[in-house]
Structures are given as C-alpha cells and as structure tokens.
Amino acid sequence: MDEAFVALSLPPILIGMFAAIACALPGNFLILRRQALIGDAISHVVLPGIVVAFLVTGAVTTWPMMIGAAGAAVVAVVLIEAIKRLGRIEPGAAMGVTFTSLFAFGVLLLEQSDTSSVHLDVEHALYGNLESLIWLSAEGWGSLLDPVALAELPPELGRMGAVALLMVLLTLVFWRPLKLATFDEGFANTLGIPTVTLGIGLVIAAAVAAVAAFDAVGSIIVIAMFICPPAAARLMTNRLEIQMLWSVAFAVLSALLGYVLAGYGPLWLGGENAVSAAGMIATVAGILLGLACLFAPHRARIGAPRDAVG
C-alpha cells in the first residue's frame, strides 16, 4: 500500500499542490485588480503556442513547448492591450476576441499538421495528464532518501516545485509595492512605484505560472486555481496577508482532496475506474468557494443594498 502510494499517488499530489500554489499566489492580486480572467485567457492561448513550437521543432519536448506557450501568452497580452487601446473596446470583450481567436487558430493548426505520431491534442491540453506523472522506481517511503530513485522522479515535479518557489519569492520580494499598487494605484504612483511595469510584471508572472502548470496538469486546473482559492480566501478576511495564507491553504486542500476523491472516490462508491483528477481538483476548489460564499465571515459587500445582502 505504501509502495503504491509513494509511486503512484505522491508525485501527482505534490505536482498538483505546487501547481495550485503557483497559480493561487498571483491569483490573489489578479482578483483584487479585477483581472481574474487573465488566467482564463492565458490558458486558452497556450494551445497555439505549443502547436507552433511543435511545428517548428517537430517534436514534443518540454522546453520549446514552454517557450512557445510563453510566447503565445505574451502575444495575447499585447493583442488584448492593443485592441483595448486602439479600438477603445472594453477589456472583457477585447479579451474575449483575442483568446477565442488564438485558440481557434491553434486548433486549426493542430488539425492541419500531422500530429498523429505524437501525443498532442486538444483534450490533453485541457485536462493534462496528472494521473500519468508517476514515479516508477519508488519502493516505499524509503525511496525519498534514495538518490538513485529520486533521480527518476517525474521532471514535472521539480519544475512545478521550482515555479511554486519562484512565485513565493516574487510575492515576498514585491509584497509592499504590489500591495500598494493593488489597493491604491494613485498613492503608489506618488511614492514613485512604477505601477504600470508592476502590473505587466504581475501578468507575466501569472503567465509563467500558467504555462508551467499547464504543462503538468492541463489548463482547467490553471483557471480554477487562479480564481477559486483566492476568491474563497477573499471572503475569509480583510487582511491581504491572511488572505494569501488562506488561499494557499485552499489551494493545497483542493489539490489533495481532489486527487484523492478522483482516485479513490469511485472505488468507495463501488465503481472501478478513477475519474479525471484535474476535473475533480477544479470541482473541489469550486465546492470550497461555494462554502465560503455561503458561510465565510467576510462574504458580504460593505455598503451593499439590503436586498443584495439579505
């Protein structure tokens, strides 16, 4: 049992947790800045990015794909800004035009190119393959101390862990300016904080988290983790520091519970096969958010009209 758990379940759970944390941290700021759907847009445009990378390199390898995805994310952000500014279009619509078009373009490219020999399709891009990220050489908890076995860990684990760590570091380093710029952009400007650069930096950090997580777990978790844990955390407290902690807690809980429910839930219900872990993690995140909407201490909007509160 231990052996199976360490080999089959531990790596995906950890990868899911790291992905959730990496997305939830920037998600807190995106939610407060009303840019929550940036994550949605980025995870749609990742598809054309990886297809182009595949067409250029001719193989499904990690780094070119990551670069392609990141490139597509940058193109999307630039395009959204351009449409917003040049056409004087509201941000939501500009975003909708951009990401759907790029996604459609990606699907067309994918259909036109010969990808039958490789594992590259739309479904994979959406749900990822969390379940398949297993650690075959593990023989129990002892393998965690065995360097030979550790070298065989799925590479996604290391990457996702590094990105999660990077997000934590970025959050700590830029904490004060980010917090100021998020709550009072005018005041931050007078203090000499480059708010525009900071905003772009935040979106780029979000894109990095999205692309890394996308590679490991698919885009559906990315969108859910950008929004659900921070949104639930927002309803728990009025202090940003505490909100960040709550969001990390919700993210970790979603990943853990979601994976376990997907893997073992059907067995408990008498089924035979596991269900999609990515989908289940998103579902659990949603249930947590739903509970927060119903019971969290700071769920109501201050100054909301009575009929809107009651």
Place this chain on the structure above:
Amino acid sequence: MPATFLLALTLNAGYNAALVAVGAALLGIAAGSAGAFLFLRKRALVSDAVAHATLPGIGIAFIVMVLLGGDGRNLFGLMVGSAVSAGLGLLLVDWISRRTRLAEDAAIGAVLSVFFGFGIVLLTVIQTMSRGQQAGLESFLLGSTAGMLMQDAVVVAAGGALAVAAVVLLRRPMTLVAFDPDFALASGIPVRRVDLAMMGLVMGVTVIGLKLVGLILIVAMLIIPAVTARFWTDRTDRVVLAAGALGGVAAYVGAALSASAPNLPTGPIIVVVAFAAFLVSLLFAPGRGVLASALRRRRFKLRVHRRQGLLALAHGEPILDQLTLAVLRREGLIREDGVATEEGRALAAKALRDERRWQVARTIYQDEAISGRYDVLTAIETVLTRDQIAAIDARIGGPALVAGGA
C-alpha cells in the same frame, strides 16, 4: 480547393455541407445579434461562463438517457441538459456577484472553471460506463459537423430562428438596459428580468451552437461580430443588425471553407473568418479604425502647425519648425525663402484677429460653454453670433495690416 469552396458557397457541395452552411448562417445571425446586446452591456465574458457551464449538463443528460435505455447522443436531450446546467451557472454568476463581495469577473472565472472541471469528471465517468456509445461527447468541446443529421440541422435552424425572433421582440428594453440601467429602472423597466432574459438568449444561442462550433468557440461567435460591428457605427440598432449580418456571413463562409478541404473543423474556421473581419475593421473602419484615427491625428497636427505658423507670421517671428514651414509652403502661404505671400499675410492677419477676439471673448464670457471651446483652432465664428463678434470688434478696433514677415 477553390472550386470546392465555390461549390460549397453556392450550396452545391453536397447535402451535408449545405445543411451545415445554412444552419451555421442562422446560428451566426442569432449569435451576432444576441452578442451585440451583451457587448453593449459590457458583460461579454459572461458568455464564456455560460458556454463552459454547459459541459456537466451534457454529461448528465447523456448518463440519464443511457440509464433510461435511450440513445445517449440524442441531440435534443443533450441540449436540454446543457441548457439546465448553463442556466444554473448563469444564476450562480449572478448570485455570487450580487450577494458576495467578489467581482463579476471572479464569479465568471469560478463558475466556468468549476463547471468545466466537473463536466470533465463526468466525461471520464461516461468513458468507463459499460453501456451506450460513449464516443463523440468530446466533439461538443470543439464542435463537429461531420455526419450531421437532418434532424440536428433542423434543431439548429429552428433554434437560430427562435433566438432571432427573441432579439427582435426584446430589442427595446435590452437597448435601454444596455445603455443606462439606472434610467431604465427609473422608467419602470424590470432591469433584472431584462438582464436575465438577455442572458437566457445567450444561453439559448450557446446551447444551439454546441453541436456546430463547440462550447469553447461559441463565445467567439457571440463577441467578435458585436465588437466588429461597433467599429462601423455608433447606433445601437445598426450595431445589432451589423453584428447579426457579420455573424451570419462569417458562419456561412466558414462552413463553406470547412467543407472545401479536409481537416478544417467548422468551429475554428468560422472563428478565424470572423476574426479576419474584425482585424480589417480594427485597421480600416472609418471613424474608430486605426488608420482613420491616425489620419485624423495627422490632420489635427497639420492644422495646429498651420495655425501656429500663421500666428508667427502675424507677429513677425521667425519660423524654425520644419513641418510648419512645409505646411505653409505647400499652401502657398510663404515663398521658398520663408517670406509671406500676399495670401499668407491676409490669413495671418485673420488668425491674429481671431486670437484677439478670443482673448476679449474669454474675458467677457467666462462660462465654460464658450471660453472652454478655446483651443487655438476653433474658429470663433462657430461659437459666437455675428452680433457678439461685432461687439468684440468694436472694442479692439478695425483690422490691422500685418507687416511683410521675416
């Protein structure tokens, strides 16, 4: 391929292709016109939540139909299921953004990701079900028109026609609410109900479009035509009409293109056609297009340079700016050596006089409506009446001659 494309465009590329093209065109018209209201209400991305929220409904409808012993892929049943879950998602977005302090974009993102995630869980459940032909539910993600049945096409066509009829019926209250919800509320229009009806319409279009373009790309059919139409006109009724027309044409051409070559799935190709129309509008539309506004800016700049050049001539100051010199030269207001021509002197005198008139006018009329119009370019005749100008002229004396210039 061009020959096949022409055949498809004239509905001669076979029964299935013709069916798809007509159904797509109707859907495009419905989506474009319904999306226009959504866009004007600044809630374009709600459609994204609605579209993604259909997935669990499709899964549940399939499971229910198979458990009841029917055909799990019955399009009508799947549409009913998807409508129920999309409606639920819609109500949740509304509830979260009204009852909690989360903003609407967070509510949209939460609903779309969670519903979609749950839908995928259901799809994996269906994959492991022993009964029912499970293949094909994934086609609802991106749409699939291959092997579309007559009855499916009829459902799409009838649904599209219904949606268009609903737009026609609801256009007045929806216009009012889209522009000024407060005014609409004060005029006795049930804003919330109109909003919900608008969203219901979007939901209807989404559900109808599932089979054809898939749930991820139906959003594009709602948003892109409306945004494109907005470039061409400032009138609501025309935006709605143009968006409907654009949506219909894009869908029709896209369907024809898709029929004319292998591996061109209908949904994405329709979106790419619509996006091409959008790009053309973004660049070349009169008024709001990039080219038009660049030209406008250029014209404005030249006018400023011309005016400043004339004033400099009037004051007898040397002109150093190359662009100003070029502008004046081109109009024959100065000679090659920079000396003002007869016409240049006359216009300079007029400019100087206007400037004086403005100075006086701004001391007399200190309200914004008049002195606020002063921007060096606006001719004073367009702001004041002849009598008012005569009164000003009486204070500054008759026209004075300007010296020959530098």
